Amino acid sequence: DVKVTQSSRYLVKRTGEKVFLECVQDMDHENMFWYRQDPGLGLRLIYFSYDVKMKEKGDIPEGYSVSREKKERFSLILESASTNQTSMYLCASSFVGSYQPQHFGDGTRLSIL
Amino acid sequence: DAKTTQPNSMESNEEEPVHLPCNHSTISGTDYIHWYRQLPSQGPEYVIHGLTSNVNNRMASLAIAEDRKSSTLILHRATLRDAAVYYCILTVHSGGGADGLTFGKGTHLIIQP
Numbered sequence: 001d002v003k004v005t006q007s008s009r010y011l012v013k014r015t016g017e018k019v020f021l022e023c024v025q026d027m028d029h030e031n032m033f034w035y036r037q038d039p040g041l042g043l044r045l046i047y048f049s050y051d052v053k054m055k056e057k058g059d060i061p062e063g064y065s066v067s068r069e070k071k072e073r074f075s076l077i078l079e080s081a082s083t084n085q086t087s088m089y090l091c092a093s094s095f096v097g098s099y100q101p102q103h104f105g106d107g108t109r110l111s112i113l
Numbered sequence: 114d115a116k117t118t119q120p121n122s123m124e125s126n127e128e129e130p131v132h133l134p135c136n137h138s139t140i141s142g143t144d145y146i147h148w149y150r151q152l153p154s155q156g157p158e159y160v161i162h163g164l165t166s167n168v169n170n171r172m173a174s175l176a177i178a179e180d181r182k183s184s185t186l187i188l189h190r191a192t193l194r195d196a197a198v199y200y201c202i203l204t205v206h207s208g209g210g211a212d213g214l215t216f217g218k219g220t221h222l223i224i225q226p
Binding site for chain 2: 004042048092099105107
């Protein structure tokens with residue numbers, strides 16, 4: 001079975017802090033994604049990566065950056081956390097191709113105080 | 114983007130089959146039909162996908178209408194662990210690249226013991 005592991009289930013940080021969310025997949029998938037999920041707003045794509053060191057902006061990249069130094073690992077960085085970034089963050093991975101299923105981690109519930 | 118329509122909620126009894134409908138009347142010839150589900154406090158989970166023919170896997174079956182304007186996800190014998198929100202979405206058949214997923218409101222499946 002595909003395994004996508006996110007480093008933390010719950011995280012509490014303070015406004016202005018630099019926050020790192022880590023994601024690791026074990027299926028040799030080329031594509032990796034970061035989403036946030038909020039009540040009433042559904043799932044929104046922040047960034048995705050289709051190869052090592054390659055990245056593309058999603059729908060809501062402002063305030064975030066990403067890093068993919070190894071194929072299996074994709075990191076989301078909140079440069080200077082703000083309270084409106086309190087959310088559930090979800091990492092996913094897939095093989096190449098828009099029709100390929102995406103496999104998700106369990107999510108990180110991030111609270112910014 | 115082609116849209117899907119699902120009932121807001123459905124209720125079924127444990128150990129009985131469940132048929133979850135999805136309408137996608139504006140589907141194009143290159144769109145795949147995907148189903149995901151999300152249990153409370155967890156990330157979305159891929160269930161099944163198909164293009165034209167009916168599909169089976171260990172989790173469920175997908176029945177696709179001949180005109181592809183609708184589909185049905187079939188859980189053959191529901192358990193309490195199948196209680197979740199089920200999302201039917203369309204993705205473009207593209208050999209390369211990646212697209213973010215957009216979930217609608219989905220169907221909230223309630224399983225009665």
